[in-house]
Amino acid sequence: MSKFLVLNPNPEDLESVLAKANLQNSKNGPFEAVLLLGNPSNSNDWKAPTIDITQPTYVASDSTELSDIKENFHRLNSTSCLKILTLKCGFTIGYLTSHVIDVALHNEILTNKHLPSVDILVTYHWPEAISSSQKLSLVGNSFIDSVVKVARPRYHFAVGSERGRFFETDSFSWKDEPNHSSTRFISLGQNGSGDKWFYAFALNEIDSMENVKGVNFFEQQPMKQLENDSTPSQSLKRPATEELDRPVAKKVQPSQCFFCLSNPKCETHMIISVGQNCYMTIAKGPLTRPGGGRGGNTAPLDFSGHAIIIPIEHIPSIRSISTSVMDTPLYQEIIKYQDSLIATFSQKAPDYRLVFFEINKLSNVHQHTQFLPVPLHAIGSFEDVLEEKTKMNNEKFVRNQSLTFQKFTNPADERLVSILNGSDHIIFTVSGERKTYYVAKLVDDKPVDLQFPRRVLASILRSPKRVYWEKCRQSKEQEVNDCETFKRFYQEGKLE
Numbered sequence: 001m002s003k004f005l006v007l008n009p010n011p012e013d014l015e016s017v018l019a020k021a022n023l024q025n026s027k028n029g030p031f032e033a034v035l036l037l038g039n040p041s042n043s044n045d046w047k048a049p050t051i052d053i054t055q056p057t058y059v060a061s062d063s064t065e066l067s068d069i070k071e072n073f074h075r076l077n078s079t080s081c082l083k084i085l086t087l088k089c090g091f092t093i094g095y096l097t098s099h100v101i102d103v104a105l106h107n108e109i110l111t112n113k114h115l116p117s118v119d120i121l122v123t124y125h126w127p128e129a130i131s132s133s134q135k136l137s138l139v140g141n142s143f144i145d146s147v148v149k150v151a152r153p154r155y156h157f158a159v160g161s162e163r164g165r166f167f168e169t170d171s172f173s174w175k176d177e178p179n180h181s182s183t184r185f186i187s188l189g190q191n192g193s194g195d196k197w198f199y200a201f202a203l204n205e206i207d208s209m210e211n212v213k214g215v216n217f218f219e220q221q222p223m224k225q226l227e228n229d230s231t232p233s234q235s236l237k238r239p240a241t242e243e244l245d246r247p248v249a250k251k252v253q254p255s256q257c258f259f260c261l262s263n264p265k266c267e268t269h270m271i272i273s274v275g276q277n278c279y280m281t282i283a284k285g286p287l288t289r290p291g292g293g294r295g296g297n298t299a300p301l302d303f304s305g306h307a308i309i310i311p312i313e314h315i316p317s318i319r320s321i322s323t324s325v326m327d328t329p330l331y332q333e334i335i336k337y338q339d340s341l342i343a344t345f346s347q348k349a350p351d352y353r354l355v356f357f358e359i360n361k362l363s364n365v366h367q368h369t370q371f372l373p374v375p376l377h378a379i380g381s382f383e384d385v386l387e388e389k390t391k392m393n394n395e396k397f398v399r400n401q402s403l404t405f406q407k408f409t410n411p412a413d414e415r416l417v418s419i420l421n422g423s424d425h426i427i428f429t430v431s432g433e434r435k436t437y438y439v440a441k442l443v444d445d446k447p448v449d450l451q452f453p454r455r456v457l458a459s460i461l462r463s464p465k466r467v468y469w470e471k472c473r474q475s476k477e478q479e480v481n482d483c484e485t486f487k488r489f490y491q492e493g494k495l496e
């Protein structure tokens with residue numbers, strides 16, 4: 001039997017976490033390996049620990065620098081593909097620790113499935129099958145699903161986000177090897193977050209399949225299929241119990257929802273304005289930066305301008321409260337916010353257009369519309385870039401749902417109204433002499449590239465490295481400044 005300890009340290013507190021690991025090793029070890037989750041060694045001011053480490057310890061990293069940092073302390077460098085480490089005891093650890101996954105590499109690896117199975121898998125992201133079952137789409141990545149399905153780890157550890165989150169599944173088996181292999185998924189919160197941040201376990205040569213009774217998230221039928229599947233011949237094939245055993249996806253409650261004002265962790269320092277039915281906040285990890293937008297004769301803005309309009313009510317979509325979206329006070333207030341922003345910008349920063357964008361899905365956690373300013377000299381490329389990114393999505397990343405954008409300039413156009421009222425969709429609204437709408441219906445069960453709108457805008461703004469919000473995080477001080485500056489800009493604009 002081999003023992004393991006898995007920790008999600010706060011990078012600022014690494015020394016004390018390692019001291020705790022030493023203590024645990026002497027009390028409950030020895031551990032074959034101590035695994036540190038997250039990417040604690042990524043930050044620029046990261047320093048190698050000074051404490052003596054008594055057991056082999058591995059830290060995940062995007063960095064390709066030196067792997068063996070000191071005795072018993074090693075970096076696991078894997079920027080793009082699954083790497084395998086074989087421990088002295090013979091058990092294998094697969095790791096894919098980068099928190100930015102390259103979709104092109106993703107597809108390349110999928111078509112080349114020579115991944116061996118591993119005992120322990122460490123990734124940054126959760127598999128999408130599990131994140132979507134928990135309505136936590138931001139922490140998941142579908143690439144991890146493919147890795148898990150092939151690598152069949154006995155234990156899979158992830159964090160999903162910088163602060164992480166504790167979540168554990170029961171062990172579940174795989175249909176084609178029901179008596180031989182099982183997987184258990186565990187995500188840990190960060191040390192100091194209040195969530196469970198450590199996990200100890202033991203591995204035997206052979207899996208005991210005794211307590212393996214969890215649901216395999218990767219082999220479940222999509223819920224949608226069940227709902228639509230009402231023909232008697234097909235329902236008869238499926239025993240009724242299977243449907244009953246299926247776990248109902250756990251709903252994210254307002255108290256845990258990023259977008260709910262009632263969430264005790266709600267970041268009030270980011271709120272720009274609160275209305276009757278919705279409110280406006282600056283974006284976390286904004287695509288545009290204060291002082292950006294230079295080029296041509298455009299005067300830079302002294303705030304990012306990337307912000308979000310959010311319904312106060314915890315609803316996945318306006319469609320979940322009305323089938324006549326445009327008649328709701330909520331929709332009208334969102335449009336009012338849009339119009340007052342457009343008016344403020346055209347008065348105070350006329351070198352910019354605003355682009356509003358939204359992925360509207362009934363399966364979302366909480367509806368929201370993002371927007372950001374785009375310099376006039378860049379907005380001209382909007383349609384070309386949208387076309388290029390759509391083509392790439394449809395032809396290169398065929399696992400993604402295919403998109404077809406329609407353009408409208410009349411908000412009352414029946415075809416537009418019918419999509420807004422009746423379908424999941426992606427919509428861009430671009431300000432100008434009049435608003436232009438670009439809408440793609442979401443029609444099938446294939447995954448939607450949730451970065452798509454941001455990918456388009458990052459390309460227009462020539463900021464390809466800013467596609468992922470997690471890579472663009474600001475300090476709290478920057479957020480406060482950014483929010484206060486935006487507030488002044490917006491409120492003065494309204495008063496004048």
Ligand SMILES: [Zn+2]
Pocket residue numbers: 253254257258259260313314315365366
């Ligand atoms: Zn909410």
